[in-house]
Amino acid sequence: MFKNYFKVAFRNLSKHRTTGFINIAGLTVGITAAVFIMLWVQNELSFDNYHKDVDRIYRVKAKLTLTKTETWVWESSPYLLGGVAKKEIPEVKDYTFLWPGYMITVHNKGQLISEKKYAYVDANWFNVFHYDFVDGSAESFSKNPFSLILTQSTAKKYFGNGEAVGKMLRLDSVNYQVQAVVKDNPANSTFQYDILIPVAAKLVNPHEKEQSTHWGNYNGLTFLKLQPGVNTNETAKKLTDIIRKNNKDSENTALNVISLKDMHFENDLQNSSFEHGNRRLVSIFMILAVLLLATACINYVNLTTARASVRSKEVSVRKIVGAGRFQLFGQFMSESLVVSVLALIFSVICIQLFMPWFNNVTEKHFTQPLASTTTWLILLGTLLVSFIFNGLYPAILLSSFKPLSVFKGRSTLNIKDGGVRKALVVVQFGISVMLIICTMVIYRQLDFMQKADLGYNREHVFSFRIPWNVLGFDDKKRVSMLSSIANELREQSPIKEVAQSQSDDFYNNGTKMSGSMDWAGRPKDYKPSVATLSADENFQQMMSLKMKEGHWFGKANVDQHNVILNETAVKQLGLRNPIIGQRFKFNGDSGIVAGVVKDFNFRSLHEKIGPMVINNHTDWAGSFYIKTASGNTAGAIRAAQNVWNQFVPDQPFAYNFLDEGYNKLYHAEQRSSTLITVFASITIAISAMGLLGLAAFAAEQRVKEIGIRKVLGASVQSIIRLLSADFLKTVLIANLVAFPVAWYMMNKWLQDFAYRIDISWWMFAAAACIALIIALLTVSIQSIKAALANPVNSLRSE
Structure with missing residues (x-):
């Protein structure tokens, strides 16, 4: 039975190639874009989750109250804090200290190379955080202050394919020995350091050592590994007591802790050593992934239900010879599965092809994504969603035909189904218009920031x-x-x-x-x-x-x-x-x-x-x-x-x-603008493909009507208007639906800027015109073809 289902599914695809191509191509593009977005979203939401006991690792943060209305929040803390906290606070199981570097010069084969991704860490660093050691060990790194740990890519940069452990590198004016090599930092790691140096090497400098003994110097980041089930509010109070006891000028300072998992979306700091994410942007892109996939699935639903009348006799004959509704439902769901699987296969190819571009735009390093369990979970999840969304409504509709009504010549579809299809086109083009408006607003804001009068001249x-x-x-x-x-x-x-x-x-x-x-x-x-x-x-x-x-x-x-x-x-x-x-x-x-x-x-x-x-x-x-x-x-x-x-x-x-x-300063906004522009273009293309398919089918269904009209003297222009009017009305309604949604979203986004543009009426008008022109051009391709056809050919069989 199942074999027959798939045989019929492939036969239908072969018979209706244009519809099949539109469905598979649209779904391929939609799945590819959705997977790329969800890879980025999953990466943002999983920052630092790979560390063992991540739920128990916290970073100390300091809050300095200046006035009733102003508070400074720092990620840094005194060097001495961690050691004292472990002694005096039973809840602290372990601690470590990170001293971020600014820039260091590596002397290599007569070349001077600046390295910014480096940091000093203490001996406890690898007891708290997880690293995959390729060669060497953390123990040998901690024994000698003039030691280095390099990532694989950095070791290859300086030593080629040869062994790096035991080799010497000169950093500034000091020679260091490589004691270990670790795997490159994952894309979802806060700590993107290529070179790690013991804190002891920094403290060799008498000035740095003297500065590190002052409780008023907040010169690095203290991380604590707490005992299971600890009340972090109580721990914060004890940390505050320690800082106030050791520094008399800290009466307005309170210490707190933030979970390692929450650090990536921390947004209240004065300054930070790390690049932070934007939770609102993550939510926007999650919605965008759903909308892209929905747009592609709408094509399948619309084109399948539109062709329902063509398949009504097939369904009726099947029912008369004994097929039950469940069997027919299974047939149409299997067709959806075939289209979804084929689209998934092409999507996997597209993901491999476009991954370098995606890495470049997002500035992440998703290496070998198809070897990742996460990627396959996203792919399979996307397949399941598209399969169900594609197949459910058409399968229910097509399996519900009554054979007697079909053979008596009654309409197989009711007004409600046509309304659903029009509503889906409204949703599809509404999404496109909304994204066009969002792209325009973001571009205008970025342009405003680049051209704004800042009160000084930064040119040359x-x-x-x-x-x-x-x-x-x-x-x-x-x-x-x-x-x-x-x-x-x-x-x-x-x-x-x-x-x-x-x-x-x-x-x-x-x-x-x-x-x-x-x-x-x-x-x-x-x-x-x-x-x-x-x-x-x-x-x-x-x-x-x-x-x-x-x-x-x-x-x-x-x-x-x-x-x-x-x-x-x-x-x-x-x-x-x-x-x-x-x-x-x-x-x-x-x-x-x-x-x-x-x-x-x-x-x-x-x-x-x-x-x-x-x-x-x-x-x-x-x-x-x-x-x-x-x-x-x-x-x-x-x-x-x-x-x-x-x-x-x-x-x-x-x-x-x-x-x-x-x-x-606006690098994150520029990246978002690039991604939204690309995905908006994809959405418009998918919507246009769906509209093309519907227009082709409408022209096919009305071919005899068009022939009669031409015989009676109708012009080409009047026939084009006849076939285009309904579609353009639908797109016009889509504009009206999209306007308030786009305004609300962009107004929220602009609130992040103290100086911003106004959302002008012409942006909505321009987006509406773009959508209408695209719809008109798409529909006109089929309308002109139908209007120019010889009426003799269409009326010959009557």
């Missing part, structure tokens, strides 16, 4: 930072070196302007300070936080910052003790008039307010402009900003590199253009 400016270990801690030598570098840069003809600052990411200034300011009229209990910036006398001109009143810093350190405030700082701090010349104490330095600069965006447009205090302390201003001469950017970079090589010969020259760095 690049920056680089002199490493702190090169500058050293000798004040005189450091200031002398910085001055020499600045003078050398100014003598280079391709360089137009040079300015100094303490930070090389002016467009994303995360430096904040609180409790170190005083001014006339400040309430004693008012200790607001402000962003800070150290800048020299050339900074304002280079960045085209506009002064509201007063002046920028003068030359020869005449304003060394003075500050400049932005407009928001003047408002929020409540300074009295006149502002200029007013006493202002900042970070222990007493001076006056020399000027007020107009507000500029020193953070991303997700955040409102906050108060900023700018000072003239350039003794630690190791970041240089270079404005290139017109048309000579390459020459300016070469000139800056030559100066770098003169003062920092043992490290590679790394620079960053301000406009590129600014655009990276």
